[in-house]
Amino acid sequence: MQTSQVREQGPRAVVKVGSSSLTSAAGGLDAERLDALVDALAAARGRGEQLVLVSSGAIAAGLAPLGLAARPEDLAHQQAAASVGQGLLIARYTASFARHGIRVGQVLLTGDDVAHAGRYGNARRTLEALLALGVLPVVNENDTVATDEIRFGDNDRLAALVAGLVRADRLVLLSDVDGVYDADPRLPGSRRIAEVRSPGELSGLDLSSPGSGLGSGGMATKIEAARTATEEGITVRVASAARAADALAGRPCGTLFHPRGTRPELSGAEASGPAVPGTVAGGVTASAVTAVLLGIVRDVTARPGLTPADNFHDIGGTSLQAMRICARLRKATGIPFLPQDLFESATLEEFLTFDPDIRHAVA
Structure with missing residues (x-):
C-alpha cells in the first residue's frame, strides 16, 4: 500500500486524460474506466514516479445529473454543469485512489492564475508542496468561473503548462485515439506515426478530424501541447486511455514525441545572476542576449x-x-531562464538582469 508520507523526489510525469475516456455516451462518469486509469497511475507511483493528473470530465460528468442530453453551447450552462460535475469527479478520484492508499488534492486553475507573476509562482509552489507531501494533484481548469477571455480552452494546453510548472520529465496525453495518424484514423489505409523527432515531420497532415463531442480538444491541440513541452525538454507520448498502463510503463504504444530542448535544472538561488555589470550568467553580454530574446x-x-x-x-x-x-x-544561451521570471520582470530587458529582487517566484 502507498502512504502519504513525505517522499524523496523521483522522476515526474504529468498525465492528462480527456472527457471521452472517463464518461459514458450519456455523459455520466464511467466508474470502470476511471478505476482502470487509477490502477495504472497507482502502478506508476509504486515504481517511484511522482505524478500530476490533469483530468477533463467535470462538464461531461455534470450533464446527466442536470438532465442535459449534450454539452451546452453557452458558457453559463457549461459553468453550471462544471459546478455539479467537478464535485462528482474529485469524489470519484478520491475514492478510487484510496483503494491504493493514495491521497489526492484538487487544484483548479484559470488562465489568469498563470498569466500573472504572483499567481504563477503560487501555482508552482502549491504543486511542489503537494508532491513533496506524497499527494497526487488532480488538476483541472476551473470551468465554473473561467470566462472565454481567460480560458485555457482545453486541457491539452493546460497539461503542457503544468508539465513546465513542475519541470516534469515526461507528459502523457491520453484520449480515445491511440496516437497521431497520417490521416483520419477512421479511414482505411491511415497509419499511426510511432515517433516524432521534429515538428516538420507532421507538416501537411490533416488534423481536423472531430472528437467525441464531450471534450473541447482534438489532435491539433495535442500536437501543439507536445510541441510546447518538447521545447522544454519534456518527452511526450500521445496514446489511448485504454493503453494507459503501457504508456506509463514506457512500453511502445501511441506516438512518442522526442524532446528537442533542455529542461531547466537550476533553482532561482543557484542561477541568481552575474556579479559583473553588463553581463548575464556564463559571461554572455547582456546586449547579445537581449537581441536573441527579442x-x-x-x-x-x-x-x-x-x-x-x-x-x-x-x-x-x-x-x-x-x-x-x-x-x-x-537552448540558444545555455542559461536556465524560467517562465515565471519573464512574468516577474517589469520589462524584457530587466528579465535578463537576473536581479534577485525579481526572482522571488522561484524561491
Missing part, C-alpha cells in the same frame, strides 16, 4: 515591433508562450 519573443508572439522596454504581460504574453520563449532562450 527575436524569439517577436517570433513566438507574432509581434514584430517589440522593444526591450516592453512588458511581457502587457503585450498579451501567455504562459505557454513564456514556456516556449524560455526553452528557446535556454
Whole structure:
C-alpha cells in the first residue's frame, strides 16, 4: 500500500486524460474506466514516479445529473454543469485512489492564475508542496468561473503548462485515439506515426478530424501541447486511455514525441545572476542576449515591433508562450531562464538582469 508520507523526489510525469475516456455516451462518469486509469497511475507511483493528473470530465460528468442530453453551447450552462460535475469527479478520484492508499488534492486553475507573476509562482509552489507531501494533484481548469477571455480552452494546453510548472520529465496525453495518424484514423489505409523527432515531420497532415463531442480538444491541440513541452525538454507520448498502463510503463504504444530542448535544472538561488555589470550568467553580454530574446519573443508572439522596454504581460504574453520563449532562450544561451521570471520582470530587458529582487517566484 502507498502512504502519504513525505517522499524523496523521483522522476515526474504529468498525465492528462480527456472527457471521452472517463464518461459514458450519456455523459455520466464511467466508474470502470476511471478505476482502470487509477490502477495504472497507482502502478506508476509504486515504481517511484511522482505524478500530476490533469483530468477533463467535470462538464461531461455534470450533464446527466442536470438532465442535459449534450454539452451546452453557452458558457453559463457549461459553468453550471462544471459546478455539479467537478464535485462528482474529485469524489470519484478520491475514492478510487484510496483503494491504493493514495491521497489526492484538487487544484483548479484559470488562465489568469498563470498569466500573472504572483499567481504563477503560487501555482508552482502549491504543486511542489503537494508532491513533496506524497499527494497526487488532480488538476483541472476551473470551468465554473473561467470566462472565454481567460480560458485555457482545453486541457491539452493546460497539461503542457503544468508539465513546465513542475519541470516534469515526461507528459502523457491520453484520449480515445491511440496516437497521431497520417490521416483520419477512421479511414482505411491511415497509419499511426510511432515517433516524432521534429515538428516538420507532421507538416501537411490533416488534423481536423472531430472528437467525441464531450471534450473541447482534438489532435491539433495535442500536437501543439507536445510541441510546447518538447521545447522544454519534456518527452511526450500521445496514446489511448485504454493503453494507459503501457504508456506509463514506457512500453511502445501511441506516438512518442522526442524532446528537442533542455529542461531547466537550476533553482532561482543557484542561477541568481552575474556579479559583473553588463553581463548575464556564463559571461554572455547582456546586449547579445537581449537581441536573441527579442527575436524569439517577436517570433513566438507574432509581434514584430517589440522593444526591450516592453512588458511581457502587457503585450498579451501567455504562459505557454513564456514556456516556449524560455526553452528557446535556454537552448540558444545555455542559461536556465524560467517562465515565471519573464512574468516577474517589469520589462524584457530587466528579465535578463537576473536581479534577485525579481526572482522571488522561484524561491
